[in-house]
Amino acid sequence: MTELETYTLAVPGAVLHYDVRRNDASTEPVLLLIGSPMGAAGFVTLAGHFADRTVVTYDPRGAERSKIPGEVAESTPDDHADDLHRLISALDVGPVDVFASSGGAVNALALVARHPEQVRTLVAHEPPASRELPDREVVLAACVDINATYRRSGSGPAMAKFIRLVSHDGPLPAGYADEPAPDPAAFGLPTEDDGSRDDALLGRNMISCNHYRHDFDALRAASTRIVIGVGAASGETLARRAAAAVAERLGITPVTFPGNHIGFAGGEYGQTGEPDAFAATLRSVLAD
Structure with a gap:
């Protein structure tokens, strides 16, 4: 893997900043690690576990280096999905694998519903799809x-x-x-x-993330392999319950990952999960 390279991408209403850790010798799809509002800085530890392939991280619109100046305006999962579509198109590498956490998982599901051809495997870890909850x-x-x-x-x-x-x-x-x-x-x-x-x-x-209505018909019909992840230590917290509900709507069994909602973290933002075990589980899931 080469040193981190940083790029920008102009999208409607924002300029996205993204980082590429390139491994030109790899024959595996590019691995995109995303959150929302968590940016690229939250995935440094996890990216380090995948030095055998090219890894891309980014700051979503409105967050970190992709700040939007001026009055706060709502960003919807559809906005973020369009940003991801444009980012993957700019990479010009064919279908990618995606690990998406929290709000990033909501956005990635919206992406796959619209552009399944761009994603080989999506691992959506604890999307807070609150509309699917009984409460x-x-x-x-x-x-x-x-x-x-x-x-x-x-x-x-x-x-x-x-x-x-x-x-x-x-x-x-x-x-x-x-x-x-x-x-x-x-x-x-x-x-x-x-x-x-x-x-x-x-x-x-x-509001827009938690209120989002997922297109489950499109997701079930997608060519993308969709994996829903839940944290072993997440208990019955909102995001864990929502993830299980999404899996049920898709007719699949969720995969349990070590740790809780941020089990992949290695000290970023002062949070530490179980990054080694988490990365090993992710590698196994991607290899299936």
Whole structure:
């Protein structure tokens, strides 16, 4: 594998930054590692486990180096899917393999529904497809509230609500919206509003990602091999439950990966999962 090379790609409404770790000797498809809003920096450890093939990572629109200046506007999974379509086309390498985490998994499923010819295998790890949950109405209302809190009060109060939501084990109770708001300071978050409103998670993707309606007919008919991943240590948290529901809609059995929602992390953003075991499982899945 060569040293990391960085490129930019102009897409409608944004300029994407992406990185290529090239291995010209490899006969395997290019491996695209994606998240949302997690950018390329979140996949450094995982990329290092696949030095035997070319690996591409990127920063989604609105995140990291692909920041969009100005007023916060919503970014939808269809927007991200079109970005991914253009990125894969720019690589000009034929069908790729994709490992997609969290919101990136939602976006990758949207990509495959539209352009299955571009992806050989998609491993979608814990997509928060909240519309597929039996408690969807409570979950979707919570997502709307998090976005409204962000726009009204800033990142600290909104992120505290987000952490509480994604950490909740099991279906949300009917009275969830009436529970007292969590204290941002309890999570080490700022209590003062700095006035910024450009957060990709809380401002751009919070509603559109969780509210997205997947085209399951298109996904079932796709030529792409789709694998749904769940974390062994994820319990019954929202993303894990949603992933299982997506697998059921597709008529497939989810694959269990070591660790939790960020089991692949090796210290990026201060989070560490079980990256060695996670990468070994991913390699096995891609080889099937």
